Amino acid sequence: MGKAIFKIIIGLLVGAGLWVGTMALEFPPVFRWMFFAYAILGTVVFLVLDAPSMKPMNGAKAFGAVLVFYVILCVVYIAGASLWPQYDPEDEKGKIEKLLKAKREASEQGKADELIARVKALDEQAKALAERIKALGGDLAPPVQGTGGPGAPASTAAAGDMLKIGEDQWQLQECYNCHKLKGEGGKKRGPELDNIGSLMSMDDIKQKILDPKSWMTEGFEKEFEKGKMPDKYKDLMEDKDVVALAVWLSTFKNTSVNTPKSIKKK
Amino acid sequence: MKPWPRSLLTLIGFLALFGGAAYAQVPGAPPVEFPYTGNRTAVWIVAQLHILFAAFILGAPIFVVISEWLGYRKQDPRYDRLAKEVTKVTVILYSMTALTGGLFIFVLLATYPQFTTWLINHFFMVFAVIYPLLFIGETFVLYTYFYTWDDWKGNKKARHIALGVLLNLIGTITLFVIDGPTSFMNTPVKGEGISPAEFLETATLWDKIYNYTWMPLNVHRLVGNVTFGGFIAGMIAAYMYMSTTKDEERSYYDWMGFVGNLIGVGALLFLPFMGYLLSYELCDYDASICPYMMADQLSMFFEMQGAMIGLIFLASNYYIWMSMKRIQGVEKVRMTILAPIVMVTLPVVMTKVMTDYPVPDPMSLAFLLPMLLSPVIFGRFIPITVSARTIIKVGFLMIVVGDAIWMTPHGFVPTGAKLVAELELPSDWNFLALMPAKNSAAFTLVFVTVVNYVIYNRAISQGTIVWGRIDFVSQFVLIFLAFSAIWTMGLMGAVRSLLRKYFHTYNLMPDFTAESFTPTLSYSAWWITGITVVFFSVVSFAIFVTLRASHPKDHVPEGSPVPAGAK
Ligand code: HEM
Numbered sequence: 001m002g003k004a005i006f007k008i009i010i011g012l013l014v015g016a017g018l019w020v021g022t023m024a025l026e027f028p029p030v031f032r033w034m035f036f037a038y039a040i041l042g043t044v045v046f047l048v049l050d051a052p053s054m055k056p057m058n059g060a061k062a063f064g065a066v067l068v069f070y071v072i073l074c075v076v077y078i079a080g081a082s083l084w085p086q087y088d089p090e091d092e093k094g095k096i097e098k099l100l101k102a103k104r105e106a107s108e109q110g111k112a113d114e115l116i117a118r119v120k121a122l123d124e125q126a127k128a129l130a131e132r133i134k135a136l137g138g139d140l141a142p143p144v145q146g147t148g149g150p151g152a153p154a155s156t157a158a159a160g161d162m163l164k165i166g167e168d169q170w171q172l173q174e175c176y177n178c179h180k181l182k183g184e185g186g187k188k189r190g191p192e193l194d195n196i197g198s199l200m201s202m203d204d205i206k207q208k209i210l211d212p213k214s215w216m217t218e219g220f221e222k223e224f225e226k227g228k229m230p231d232k233y234k235d236l237m238e239d240k241d242v243v244a245l246a247v248w249l250s251t252f253k254n255t256s257v258n259t260p261k262s263i264k265k266k
Numbered sequence: 267m268k269p270w271p272r273s274l275l276t277l278i279g280f281l282a283l284f285g286g287a288a289y290a291q292v293p294g295a296p297p298v299e300f301p302y303t304g305n306r307t308a309v310w311i312v313a314q315l316h317i318l319f320a321a322f323i324l325g326a327p328i329f330v331v332i333s334e335w336l337g338y339r340k341q342d343p344r345y346d347r348l349a350k351e352v353t354k355v356t357v358i359l360y361s362m363t364a365l366t367g368g369l370f371i372f373v374l375l376a377t378y379p380q381f382t383t384w385l386i387n388h389f390f391m392v393f394a395v396i397y398p399l400l401f402i403g404e405t406f407v408l409y410t411y412f413y414t415w416d417d418w419k420g421n422k423k424a425r426h427i428a429l430g431v432l433l434n435l436i437g438t439i440t441l442f443v444i445d446g447p448t449s450f451m452n453t454p455v456k457g458e459g460i461s462p463a464e465f466l467e468t469a470t471l472w473d474k475i476y477n478y479t480w481m482p483l484n485v486h487r488l489v490g491n492v493t494f495g496g497f498i499a500g501m502i503a504a505y506m507y508m509s510t511t512k513d514e515e516r517s518y519y520d521w522m523g524f525v526g527n528l529i530g531v532g533a534l535l536f537l538p539f540m541g542y543l544l545s546y547e548l549c550d551y552d553a554s555i556c557p558y559m560m561a562d563q564l565s566m567f568f569e570m571q572g573a574m575i576g577l578i579f580l581a582s583n584y585y586i587w588m589s590m591k592r593i594q595g596v597e598k599v600r601m602t603i604l605a606p607i608v609m610v611t612l613p614v615v616m617t618k619v620m621t622d623y624p625v626p627d628p629m630s631l632a633f634l635l636p637m638l639l640s641p642v643i644f645g646r647f648i649p650i651t652v653s654a655r656t657i658i659k660v661g662f663l664m665i666v667v668g669d670a671i672w673m674t675p676h677g678f679v680p681t682g683a684k685l686v687a688e689l690e691l692p693s694d695w696n697f698l699a700l701m702p703a704k705n706s707a708a709f710t711l712v713f714v715t716v717v718n719y720v721i722y723n724r725a726i727s728q729g730t731i732v733w734g735r736i737d738f739v740s741q742f743v744l745i746f747l748a749f750s751a752i753w754t755m756g757l758m759g760a761v762r763s764l765l766r767k768y769f770h771t772y773n774l775m776p777d778f779t780a781e782s783f784t785p786t787l788s789y790s791a792w793w794i795t796g797i798t799v800v801f802f803s804v805v806s807f808a809i810f811v812t813l814r815a816s817h818p819k820d821h822v823p824e825g826s827p828v829p830a831g832a833k
Contacts, residue, residue: 027695028688030678038670045580045662049587053737062508069742070802073749074795080573081791084566087680089783092563096768096782103776177557177682185682189557211459228553232773235461 004047011043099172102238166248169241173233181252190229191217194257197250206246208262210234215262298376305377306781311797312373314759316366318752318801322498323363324437325491326356327408329499329529331430338423348522350415352499354812355805357412360405362804381770381777389447391471400440407433438488445483446475451771452762453478453551462774478551482544489533489540494751496530501748502809504741509814517734523744524589528719530747531582535715538575538708546625548765552772555765561682563784567761569675570787574754576669579711581743581750583665586718587658588740595729599654602645605717606652606660608637612713613664613671613706620702638713654721661714668714671707674698680787752801756794 018035027035057065170176176185180192196205200215208215212229223229233242300308330349337345374382386393411429418426455473457465466474503523507516549556558564590596616634623630636643676699677690691699766772768782776782 025695026692028690028692030689031674031691034674035670038666041669042663042666045666046659048584049659049662051739054739056738057508058511059509066505066508066742066745069745070749070799073746074799077753078788078791078795081570082788084569084787085678085680086786086788087563087566087784089785091681091683092783093780100768100776100778100782104778107776107778171683174554174557174562177554177562189553213458226550226553230552230554231458232462232552235463235773 003050007046008043011039011046014042015039095172098168099236162244163248163251165241165244166246169237169245170248173237173245178229190223191220191260192257193249193259194252194254195259197253198255199259199261200250202243202246202250204262204264205249206242207266209237209242209246211266214264214266216265217262218260220260297379300377304781305779307793309370309373309377310760310763310793312366312370313763314756314794314797315801316363316370317759318755318797319359319363319366320441321487321491321494321755322805323356323360323408324441324488325493325495326352326498327430327433327437328492329495330356331427331434332529333525334430335427338427344518344521345525347518348499348525351522351813352495352502353412353415355502355808357408358808358812359805360408362808364401364405378770378779381775384775385447385451385771388466388474389450389471392443392446392475396443397440400436400443404433404436404440407436441487441491442480442484443475445480445487449479449483450474450477452765453548454771454774456551466774479544479547482540482547486537486540486544489536490755492533493530493537494755496526496528496533497744497748497751498805499526500530500744501805502526502813504744505806505809506813507741513734520734520736523736523741527582527585527744527747530751531586531715531719534578534582535712538712542625542705542708557682558767559761559765561676563681564761564764565675565682566680566787567757567764567790569673570791571754571757571761572669572673574750574757576665576672576711578747578750578754579715580662580665580669581747583658583662583715583718585740585743585747586715586722587662588737588743590654590658590722590725591737592733592735593725593729593731596654596725598728599721599724600651601654601657601717601721601724602641602648603650603652604641604645604648606657608641609657609660609664609710609714609717612637612710613667613703616706616709617697617703620705621697621700624702625705641717654725657721658718661718664710664714668707668710671698671703672711674703749798749802752798753794756797757790760790760794 015036018039019032022032022035170181175181178190179185180188181194200208204215208229210233212227212231213224216224220228237245297305299305303311330352333345333352334349337343337347337349371382407429411426411433414426414429418429454462455465455469455477456462500523503519503526507519507523510516510519545556545559548559560568615637619630619633623633674691676696677685679685679689697703764784766777767784768777769775770777
């Protein structure tokens with residue numbers, strides 16, 4: 001027992017030490033608590049290591065104990081997972097809706113086209129049948145009329161502020177995961193872009209987005225070789241969105257940020 | 267279960283598979299709406315259940331055959347008994363695999379008819395010919411393997427073992443084949459400068475199968491399945507240990523639990539590296555997958571994974587610790603002081619080395635290999651030794667430290683878009699959240715575990731094991747390991763599926779349904795737990811009917827209550 005108390009005291013001391021130490025190093029409070037929690041985990045581990053052994057169980061008692069154990073595990077895992085910060089799906093729903101809008105229209109258009117084609121084929125068959133019947137001298141069946149007209153007219157591009165669309169695309173395509181802009185996002189995966197407008201024209205940026213291999217950023221040669229910037233936007237984005245994004249980016253001319261230069265490769 | 271209902275279940279599975287492949291050729295049925303769960307979660311549940319059963323029936327035979335062979339080599343009947351008991355459970359779960367597989371394809375076709383048809387058509391040979399043939403082969407060989415167990419003995423034993431190897435061969439090929447479409451959905455073939463849709467039109471079946479993540483997924487799953495099989499064997503042993511009062515049975519099941527855990531942990535040691543390989547390939551395919559996983563929407567899923575893996579390593583080492591306590595003479599075991607020194611310095615040194623020479627630079631090995639091997643190479647020249655007890659305790663400390671590093675996030679936010687300074691690591695300490703630190707944490711866990719097993723080995727060569735006398739708590743540890751390993755699988759299965767974002771097939775086949783968003787970790791945890799519980803109930807039931815019912819007289823002493831603990 002004395003030993004256990006000793007361990008608890010040590011554990012708390014270590015925890016307190018970590019708490020104070022990380023405070024001195026200017027860790028935000030969440031991290032201080034996290035380090036404290038690690039110390040508690042360590043304490044529990046060392047308490048359990050030398051805990052007195054458990055008496056064997058049997059029969060119904062063992063069955064009950066296992067059942068209770070499962071219930072505890074379920075509760076702990078669900079609660080544990082729920083304690084972490086949760087991503088809000090609502091944040092994403094609107095985004096996905098916008099991202100897929102053009103593709104959905106295209107696919108519905110595709111479906112409509114398919115329907116029209118099928119109706120047309122039926123039409124042909126009906127006509128052929130009617131011809132044959134006619135040739136056989138039977139009654140003249142009126143040919144079935146196709147019902148499908150041309151598909152819905154292509155949706156007119158939402159007129160609106162180009163720059164707004166550009167900014168929207170930056171968020172939708174999650175460029176911020178690799179590029180810092182206005183001090184947000186980045187994590188050094190790619191160059192910071194606040195001064196990109198002074199270095200690249202709208203057309204250059206557009207070319208870079210559509211074909212990342214077209215420009216190589218200085219200081220990011222390794223990343224360029226590895227093809228870190230995804231070569232997929234040409235398939236995922238509509239042309240007008242790429243233009244809007246490029247236009248929006250080319251307005252960033254903050255010379256106080258050291259955006260690296262790119263060399264034309266293609 | 268009698269053979270005939272078993273075969274019936276398997277047959278239903280087949281019919282569903284063939285029916286599914288045929289039905290996929292008929293276009294046009296509108297999707298159904300699953301009540302309560304919604305379509306996506308419905309598919310999630312059946313798919314994950316199917317994977318769990320499949321993982322077991324593929325993973326268990328691997329060590330069953332090894333165990334059978336060991337029994338043959340060492341002429342130790344315990345190994346043979348273990349192999350046969352696990353096979354019995356496997357045979358029952360085999361029909362569950364077929365059943366859930368059939369259900370899976372049906373649910374898929376009912377909920378996502380367009381996409382499923384598209385996928386089946388792209389892999390028509392696989393779904394309509396190769397997979398069914400493999401499945402039939404597997405069924406045939408598994409049942410033959412099982413029913414010839416008692417006949418092919420003595421000089422026919424080698425033949426029986428060969429059959430087991432064949433079983434594993436078919437099983438592994440089956441896994442590799444089905445991983446084709448699975449990995450294709452994550453990383454479809456692509457070519458530079460051509461759109462994926464165009465490339466796909468000219469791609470051969472082999473191109474589609476041999477995509478970026480196919481091999482990494484194969485390897486990770488193969489090894490993951492062995493871990494999982496080992497831990498389930500441990501759980502079988504725990505159930506049986508608890509349900510018997512006979513000393514000889516207890517010592518047998520104590521031994522079986524140990525062997526199951528040993529196999530589970532042995533394979534577990536490789537998993538972090540294979541996991542990294544898998545994510546490395548994913549990021550190589552499309553570097554934006556990486557932040558989605560580690561920094562954005564799924565970052566907290568990986569926190570949970572870190573927590574789970576930490577717990578699994580803690581528990582498996584705790585089990586070794588308790589196994590050691592029951593060895594008489596363990597106090598005499600000592601080891602070079604270099605071992606604890608390496609343990610303690612490893613996280614720091616390795617983080618530094620991996621930062622300076624990032625993967626895949628082989629230079630890092632030039633530093634790390636000598637360090638890791640130093641206890642073996644230089645140990646004999648340095649006369650200072652430390653007691654086993656001390657080393658193990660230092661080891662536990664380092665496991666906690668390793669877990670701590672593994673779990674320290676870059677920021678306490680569910681998406682990079684919401685990162686603010688109050689929730690972010692100070693930039694001087696950001697390295698704690700980067701790959702080199704995480705690698706070193708994983709390596710520390712692995713290293714400590716290996717040292718513990720080395721100590722264990724020395725202990726048994728110097729002392730005597732008293733089987734059946736292990737601390738009873740260890741049985742709960744075995745159950746815990748099985749439960750947690752399965753939970754982790756469920757979590758990572760969800761992660762792999764979610765990595766496709768709002769696509770069925772990444773960047774190729776958009777998911778237009780309203781459910782294509784990333785669910786919360788909490789929501790996922792509910793379902794993962796539910797799936798784990800269903801799986802556990804079925805497995806527990808299977809263990810109960812096969813092993814308890816097979817020789818009740820040996821197990822239930824006169825007058826004692828029926829040990830319901832066999833659940
Ligand atoms: C000790 C460490 C690990 C363990 C025990 C482990 C275990 C497993 C298991 C059992 C599976 C399921 C295999 C199957 O479905 O047949 C799995 C899948 C997966 N693991 Fe790991 N893993 C570990 C480390 C990692 C790491 C470090 C990563 C990535 C950073 C990772 C990423 C994944 C992914 C993405 C899957 C999904 C594959 C799928 O289910 O289709 N794993 N893991």
